[in-house]
Amino acid sequence: MSSVVRPRNEGPPSSPSVSATTKARSIAVTGASGFLGSNLIGMLEQDERVRRIVAIDLKPAATGGEKTRSYDVDLTQPAAEGRVAEILAEEQVDTLAHLAFLSSPTHATAWAHELESIGTMHVAVAAGHARLRKFVLWSLTWLYGARPSNPNFITEKQALRAPSGEPFFADKIDAEDQARKLSQRAPEMVVTVLRTAPLLGPTVHNAITSYFARKIVPTMMxxxxxxxFLHEADAIAAMHLAVMRDAPGTFNIVGDGVVPLxxxxxLAGRVAAPVPHPIAETLTGLGWISQLVEAPPSFLKYLRFLCVADGRKARxxxxxxxxxxxxEAVVDFARAQRLREVNLLSERTA
Amino acid sequence: MNPPKKRRRSDAPPSKPFLSGGARPTPRRRRLGASSTPRLPVEAGAVEDTGAVANEADEMHEARGVPREHFSADFRPGEDPPPSSQPLAFEEVDEFGYDPAYEHKVLPLLELLYEKYFRVEVHGIDRVPPEGRCLLVANHSGTLPIDGLMLRLAVRREHSRRRDVRWLAEDGLFHFPFIGNITNRIGAVRACQENAERLLEHESLVVVFPEGKKGIGKLFRDRYRLQRFGRGGFVKLCLRTGTPIVPVAIVGGEETNPLLARIEYLTKALGIPYVPITPTFPLLGPAGLLPAPTKWKIFFGDPIALDDYPPASADDEILVGRLTERVRAEIQAMLDHAVAARRSIWFG
Structure with missing residues (x-):
């Protein structure tokens, strides 16, 4: 199946004689039409170590090529685990990258709960049933929570202390729990959890990019x-790395360095508007209910306190x-945003 | 009001000898988009895999049609700055939030405080080692925590190597608007084991006040009587990281805001530990919080090396307790001696 010619000279160093010795891989990706999913599929399409890509989502991935087979599965449906298990068995999948998560908070919290928390349960059950060799889960460093008592660099050992009243975080913390339970149930399975820093880049869209897309950006006085931040390209590279290399455990995936907000x-070319935080919380609460702002008030903590993760373990x-x-991630985002504002860049080039 | 916001790149300070001990921004190498901050050095051996990652990243980037020179090459292991040179150098702030340009801007005010207001006198500064990790352990005082700042200035001005000092501040400080932010930009770091360990790994000079909150909240009648030294966390830290301890006694600081009483009633709801009652506060309003112009003296004691103990002895609570007490007794003795020899609070 390795008909796709690699664009450049030698392959990654870890695979000098890959096609000769090791078995070509079959990899399933949930959330295949999302940002991370579609880009990961694009990379896997070009990776000659991969024989088959199984895209699981409601929409087919735009980046899918001849190796990709798309399956229309709704993870919120009660029978999803059986359906996913069937697909995994049929395609002889060895690795599943579970990326079906929302990157911005939504008002449809009940649906989000079904997708993220229950959906992960379905996928984990299916992965255990199909005896996969590897399970990769996408998570966020945001789950550590922004607190004045955080160390400057949070390691993977720290408990997840994000505001648990906020469904956006609670569902993802629950998803991590499911992954942990899966690794206990199936100790021979490689379970990798990648906690990415907030993504920024020229093409990604999430709560942070819409925050920086404002002309006047509210800050806490x-x-x-x-x-x-983590550049989108690095996030995709980290996912690819986790799929191709065995690294069991939880990893913070972050860009080097920090900048003050x-x-x-x-750097994004915006103007900051400092607002006293009690007022900001009230206004954001009202704005969220009336759908005028992109995030509920619990996100304002991240504009006041530290939530920076230590990436040394992943390294x-x-x-x-x-x-x-x-x-550099901020600068790269800002450059694309500027072009977008004068309509020189079309939306969604991913 | 928000200080770092107003600064412009062009105001970057000239390299004065005073500041050159700290982390300096390194010159730009490439155009803006590709300009990169110097990477944090990593331990040798931790980077052996970066070649592989580099390749994957390159590859992917080409697949996305981004010009290669934009993306590649600046993370080959060979290009890392040598770990010893400037471990904390970044363009705006270092990894703990210290902002050299901002400090430079407020420096005249700080120096005024140091030279003219408190007229700080330093004794035994040569006992601070010229290089390598070291922990300065000092008595804590003052309703406003300015002792860390003065200690930082003292070492930066008087030490032969003008060593950079980071002090560990109570996390209560970082709850507050402005104050937490400003102290962070001029060198304070939140006190916790992880931060202290990371700083010491960079061979920094770190100040701790083991009395912590109890030290700041000392009543006037308890001045220069050291409170409990936490749970000995700083000794465990030194044992684990093989760091020598230099005891420091600060005289003068404990009279700047004589605390007559603490009101702890209903203050939890406001997120502050207590409302201080001093001769001038709340009588004169916020101005009553200004520190009194006492004469300050800072004494550095002989370094206490903990090399004889293996790192595992950090788990030996008895030993930790004994060492903690030893450091405490040493600082208390220095304080007692200095306070007894002093003739006036105002003139030393």
Whole structure:
């Protein structure tokens, strides 16, 4: 199946004689039409170690090529686990990347709960049933929670202390729990959880990009926390790495360095509007209910306190190193955003 | 009001000798988009895999049609700055939030406080090692925590190597608007084991006040009587990381805001530990919080090396307790001696 010619000279160093010795892989991706899913599929299409890509989503992935087979599965449906297990068995899938998560908070919290929390349960059950070799889960460093008592660099050992009243975080924390339970149920399975820093880049869309897309960006008066971002390209590279290399455990995937929030806003070419935080919380609460702002008030904590993760474990154990620093990620986002504003860049080039 | 916001790149300070001990921004190498901050050095051996990652990243980027030079090459292991040179150098702030340009801007005010207001006198500064990790352990005082700042200035001005000092501040500070932010930009770091360990790994000079909140909330009648030294966390830290301890006694600081009483009634709801009652506060309003112009003296004691103990002895609570007490007794003795020899609070 390796008819796709690699664009450049040699392959990744870890696979000098890959097609000769190891069995070609079959990889399933949930959330295949999402940002991470579709880009991961695009990369896997070009990877000659991969024989088959199984795209699981309601919509087919735009990046799918001749290796990709799309399956229309709604993870919120009660019988989803049986359906997924069937697909995994039929396609002889060895690795599943579970990326079916929302990257921005939604008002449809009941549906989000079904998709993220229950959907992960379905997928995990199916993965255990199909005796997969590897299960990769996408998670966020946001789940550590922004608190003044956080260390400057949070390691993977720290408990997830995001505001549990906020469904956006609670569902994802629950998804991580499901992954942990899966690794206990099936100890021989490689279970990798990648907690990515907030994604920024020229094509990605999420709560952070819409925050920086405002002309005037609200900040909390008197607070200027250090923030950390991950470039979208690095996020995709990390997913690819986790799929191709065995690294069991939980990893923070972050860009190097930190910038103060005020500096990030200036790098993005925006104007900061400091608002006293009690007022901001009231206004954001009203704005969220009336659908005028992109996030509920519980996100404002991230504009006041630290939530920066330590990426050293991913570097030493997984061999991942972000190519873009936090600062470069902001600059790259800002450049694309500027073109987007004068209609020189069409939406969604991914 | 939000200080770092107003600064412009062009105001970056000239390299004065005073500041050159700290983390300096490194010159830009490429155009803006590709300009990169120097990477944090990593331990040797941790980077052996980066070649592989580099390749994958390159590949992917080409697949996305982004020009190669934009993306590649700046993370080959060979291009890392040597780990020893400037471990905390970034363009705006270092990884703990210290902002050299902002500090430079407020420096005149800080120096005024140091030179003219408190007239700080430093004794035994040469006992601070010229290089390598070291923990300064000092008595804590003042309703406003300015002792860390003065200690930082003292070492930066008087030490032969003008060493950069980071002090660990109570996390209560970071709850508050402005104050937490400003102290962070001029060198304070939230006190916790993880932060202290990371700083010491960078061979920094770190100040801790083991009395913590109890130290700041000391009543005037308890001045210069050291409170409980936490749970000995700083000794465990030093044992684990092989860091020597230099005891420091700060005289003068405990009279700047004489605390007559603490009101703890209903303050939890406001997120503050207590309302201080001093001769001037709340009588004169916020101005009553200004520190009194006492004469300050800072004494550095002989370093206490903990090399004889293996790192595993950090789990030996008895030993930790004994060492903690030893450091406490040493600082208390220095304080007692200095306070007894002092003739005036105002003139030393």
């Amino acid at each position: 008197g607070f200027d926390p250090l923030v950390q 005020s500096m990030a806003i200036r 030493s154990e997984m061999g991942f190193r972000a190519a873009y620093s936090t600062r």
